[in-house]
Amino acid sequence: MFRWFEQRLDPYPADPPAMPPQGLLRFILHFSRGAKGYMLVMAACAALIAVAEVVLFGYLGTLVNRLSSADRTSFWADEGGRLLVMAAILVIGLPLLQVLFSLLMHQTLMGNFPQRIRWQAHRYLLRQSMSYFQDEFAGRIATKLMQTALAVREVAMKFMDVLTYVGVYFIGALILAASTDGLLALPFLGWGAAYGVLLWWLIPRIGRVSQAQADARAVMTGRVVDSYTNISTVKLFSHSSREEAYVRESMDGFLVTVHQQMRLASIQNILLSTLNSVLTFSVTALGLWLWSTGGIEVGAVAVAIPLALRLGNMSHWIMWEFAGLFEDIGTVRDGIGSLALPRMVTDAGDARPLITRRGGVDFDHVTFRYGDVARPGLGAVLDDLTLSIAPGERIGLVGRSGAGKSTLVNLMLRFHDLETGRILIDGQDVSGVTQESLRAAIGVVTQDTSLLHRSIRDNIAYGRPDATEAEIMRAAELAEAADFIRGLTDSQGRRGLDAHVGERGVKLSGGQRQRIAIARVLLKDAPILVLDEATSALDSEVEAAIQSQLDMLMRGKTVIAIAHRLSTIARMDRLVVMEQGRIVEQGTHDALLAQGGIYAGLWARQSGGFLEAE
Numbered sequence: 001m002f003r004w005f006e007q008r009l010d011p012y013p014a015d016p017p018a019m020p021p022q023g024l025l026r027f028i029l030h031f032s033r034g035a036k037g038y039m040l041v042m043a044a045c046a047a048l049i050a051v052a053e054v055v056l057f058g059y060l061g062t063l064v065n066r067l068s069s070a071d072r073t074s075f076w077a078d079e080g081g082r083l084l085v086m087a088a089i090l091v092i093g094l095p096l097l098q099v100l101f102s103l104l105m106h107q108t109l110m111g112n113f114p115q116r117i118r119w120q121a122h123r124y125l126l127r128q129s130m131s132y133f134q135d136e137f138a139g140r141i142a143t144k145l146m147q148t149a150l151a152v153r154e155v156a157m158k159f160m161d162v163l164t165y166v167g168v169y170f171i172g173a174l175i176l177a178a179s180t181d182g183l184l185a186l187p188f189l190g191w192g193a194a195y196g197v198l199l200w201w202l203i204p205r206i207g208r209v210s211q212a213q214a215d216a217r218a219v220m221t222g223r224v225v226d227s228y229t230n231i232s233t234v235k236l237f238s239h240s241s242r243e244e245a246y247v248r249e250s251m252d253g254f255l256v257t258v259h260q261q262m263r264l265a266s267i268q269n270i271l272l273s274t275l276n277s278v279l280t281f282s283v284t285a286l287g288l289w290l291w292s293t294g295g296i297e298v299g300a301v302a303v304a305i306p307l308a309l310r311l312g313n314m315s316h317w318i319m320w321e322f323a324g325l326f327e328d329i330g331t332v333r334d335g336i337g338s339l340a341l342p343r344m345v346t347d348a349g350d351a352r353p354l355i356t357r358r359g360g361v362d363f364d365h366v367t368f369r370y371g372d373v374a375r376p377g378l379g380a381v382l383d384d385l386t387l388s389i390a391p392g393e394r395i396g397l398v399g400r401s402g403a404g405k406s407t408l409v410n411l412m413l414r415f416h417d418l419e420t421g422r423i424l425i426d427g428q429d430v431s432g433v434t435q436e437s438l439r440a441a442i443g444v445v446t447q448d449t450s451l452l453h454r455s456i457r458d459n460i461a462y463g464r465p466d467a468t469e470a471e472i473m474r475a476a477e478l479a480e481a482a483d484f485i486r487g488l489t490d491s492q493g494r495r496g497l498d499a500h501v502g503e504r505g506v507k508l509s510g511g512q513r514q515r516i517a518i519a520r521v522l523l524k525d526a527p528i529l530v531l532d533e534a535t536s537a538l539d540s541e542v543e544a545a546i547q548s549q550l551d552m553l554m555r556g557k558t559v560i561a562i563a564h565r566l567s568t569i570a571r572m573d574r575l576v577v578m579e580q581g582r583i584v585e586q587g588t589h590d591a592l593l594a595q596g597g598i599y600a601g602l603w604a605r606q607s608g609g610f611l612e613a614e
Contacts (some may be wrong), residue, residue, distance in 0.1 A: 005107035009035055011115035017124035020340040024329065027336050031117045031152050038108050043160040045101040047168045052094050054172030057303055057310075059086050064302040109157060117149035121339050129344035130415040139225025141338060143218045148335025151214075151328040158328070162321045169314070173307055183290060184304055187282040188311070194275055195315060198268075202319075203326045206264050211330030213257035218334070220250040229503065268319055276312035283308040345417055345435070353437040357426050358391030359527040359558035361412065366421035368411060380419070381407045383581040391426075394559040396569030398599060399578035405562045408578075409530050412560075414438055425528070443526035447533030449517040451505030456485055457497035459505075459516055463524035471523065472497065478552070479519035484512055522553055529554060531561040566603055575599065 013034060020030050032039070059082070067075075122145060125132075133141070170192060178185035227234060227243045234243050287301040369380040382404045389395055397405040410416060412423055414430050423430045430438055443463075451459045460472050467475075476482045488499040490507070505513045521529070531550075563569045570589040577585035577592070577599045585597050592599040 001103070002107055005103045006112070008108045009038060009112040009116070011112040012119050013116060015120075017120055017127065019124065019342055020121070020336070022336055022340045024333060024336070027332065027340060028152055028156055031120065032113075032156050034116065035109060035113050035156070038104055039156060039160040042101060042104045042109070042157070043164040045097050045104070046161050046165040049094065049097050049101065050165050050168035051172060052089050052097070054169065054176055056086060056090060057173075057307055058176050060303055060306075064298060105157070105161070109153070113156075114149040114153045117152050118145060121145055121149065125339070127343065128341070130410075131344055132341065136222075136338070138222075138229075140218045140222030143221045144335050144338040147214060147218070147331050148339060151331035151335065154328040155325060155332060158321055158325045162318070162325070166314075166318050170311070173311060176303065176307065184283070184286060184296065184300065187279055187286060187308070190282070191275065191279040191311070198271055198275065199319070199322055202264060202268055203322050206261065206323045207326030207330045209257055209260045209264065209330075210327035211334050213254065213261060213327075214331040214334040216250070216254040216257050220247070220254045223247050223250045232506070265323075268323070269316075272315055272319055276315055279312055280305070280308045345414060347434050348432055351432060351434045354425060354428055354430075354433040354441055356441045356527045359441075360391040360424075360426055361389040361528065361558060361560075362422075362424040363387040363408065363412075364422040364424065366408075366411065366423065367419045368407065368416065369419060370416075381581050382411070384421070385581065385583060387576065387583060389558055389560070391558055392556060394554055394561070394573045396572035396575045397560060397562045397578060398566065398569070398575055398602065403578040404581040405578055406532060409444075409532060409560060409562070412530075413442060413444070441526055442528045442530060443521040443524045444530040444532065445514070445517050445521050449505070449510075449513045451501045451508070451513055451516060453500065453503045455494070455498050455500055456488065456516065459501060460497075460519045460523060463520040463522070467523055469497075472519075475519040475523040476516075478522050479515045481512070481515035481519050484515075518550070518553075527557055529557045529559045531559065531563075533563055577602075 018030075021027050029036075063079075125141065125145065170188075174185055174188055174192075224247055227247060234240060283304050287296070287304045290296045291298060291301050363385055366382050366385045367380050368382045385404075385408070387408075397408065399405055411418060412425075412430065414423075414435055417431065425438070425441070452462065456476075457469075457472060460475055461467050463475070464471075473482060476485055485499075486496055489495045490499045492500070494500060501507050501513075501516075505516070508516070559572070561569045561572060569575065573588070574586060575589060575592055576583055577597075579598065585592055585595065585599055587595070593603060594600075
């Protein structure tokens with residue numbers, strides 16, 4: 001039975017992820033698709049439960065009146081039918097409704113509903129633009145994802161469950177009280193009006209505080225994760241105290257919102273307790289006065305007083321549910337600001353897979369800037385740049401930091417869209433092909449290599465997930481990584497290819513990470529190869545050992561290599577010298593030295609193989 005209800009709602013819908021709407025209601029409805037039907041059935045159960053409870057309360061008054069005047073010998077004959085109906089409602093109807101309500105809530109919705117939201121939002125975020133992740137803490141994004149998923153569930157279910165139950169129950173109580181005497185309904189009406197004013201004053205304040213608290217919590221988590229992620233830097237610079245102060249600042253900001261929330265909670269409890277006491281007193285006093293004057297029977301008093309006590313007890317739950325509702329609304333609003341953002345780089349509507357036949361690359365009058373806001377007063381990073389790379393040609397990009405070398409590669413990978421111009425691979429404009437197929441055709445080894453917190457096997461096989469064990473080890477051997485892999489072990493006792501590397505590969509040295517990255521690209525075997533300071537983390541001996549393997553890796557591929565250590569790219573077919581986003585020189589190493597221009601000056605000024613600072 002449990003499994004059947006658990007399988008009603010698919011936690012991993014296969015629909016392509018779409019950008020969530022930015023309006024609160026539309027955002028919640030967007031993520032509630034598929035779950036709305038079950039929530040409507042749950043709300044119907046809540047309404048029927050409220051009706052059943054009010055009916056039972058109403059019959060209690062009737063029963064008290066009849067007991068006070070009934071003939072014991074004929075009571076069962078006169079009242080037996082109604083008692084059986086009420087018993088059926090109490091013993092069969094209410095439990096069945098509660099069973100269905102509980103199964104829908106706990107088995108169908110509570111787990112699967114937020115999981116659907118996490119899955120859909122995570123799939124959308126994975127396809128977000130690179131700039132999105134460069135502008136945010138990874139921990140903050142993850143926190144927003146988890147918080148928002150739970151908050152959407154709570155908002156949707158409370159609207160369907162709590163508001164339905166409370167509305168039906170309160171209306172039923174009013175009708176029940178008024179059916180005996182209109183005056184007896186007045187305390188309930190007065191209590192309802194005062195309760196509504198209290199909600200109107202208190203709940204929006206709780207919502208604002210909760211939204212601020214959700215943001216403060218995300219900032220706090222992001223700073224903590226940032227410290228842990230960069231723990232080696234923290235320790236190398238002996239900045240534990242500085243990090244404590246940095247995190248404490250965010251904790252203080254979070255604590256301010258907690259204190260504000262708790263003050264509102266105290267105000268709520270004090271005012272609500274007073275309001276409930278007044279309700280019980282006024283209903284009791286009015287009921288006794290009406291009974292003493294003959295206006296109502298004793299059964300009405302027997303119903304009105306317990307009903308007032310029941311509403312008083314419920315009111316605390318209702319208030320907390322409303323407070324929680326607006327707290328969740330605040331969290332959802334905060335999450336919308338991070339999750340419902342458009343992708344800066346998207347596939348065209350008619351995008352098709354890239355077909356790579358030879359691997360020729362053409363940059364045609366490319367102009368690009370990161371934006372005037374990000375770079376006030378600065379010109380374009382790339383300024384009307386044109387460059388053609390023949391299939392199978394190996395070129396080296398040379399220039400000081402900021403010349404635009406890495407930006408050129410990032411544009412080819414379509415991490416950003418061009419301002420003007422085109423980039424063509426085998427004659428196909430990269431803006432018209434799918435991003436997945438484009439990046440599948442390009443192998444990249446960067447200077448800052450980060451590995452997944454998974455096994456060595458998983459990291460190497462990331463280049464080609466269907467690779468066999470033998471192929472993975474062959475790639476490791478070619479990258480001169482096999483020897484150190486065999487000696488690896490982790491805290492769980494896993495060895496060799498099964499050993500885990502830690503977050504971003506922190507358990508490995510820079511050179512070891514770089515060799516894993518090279519093995520990964522070797523296994524990928526893409527027709528276009530980008531080497532962005534690919535051997536900068538390797539010592540000279542290891543670099544020399546794998547240089548022949550890199551030569552083999554480059555064979556038959558179109559290669560774009562970036563290096564400050566000019567000796568590593570001097571043997572390329574052509575060197576392209578960049579300065580301030582333009583190409584200023586081109587040619588072989590020997591030809592450029594003979595020109596005596598910028599490249600010759602850079603070569604002459606090298607110290608230990610690296611370019612001196614400008």
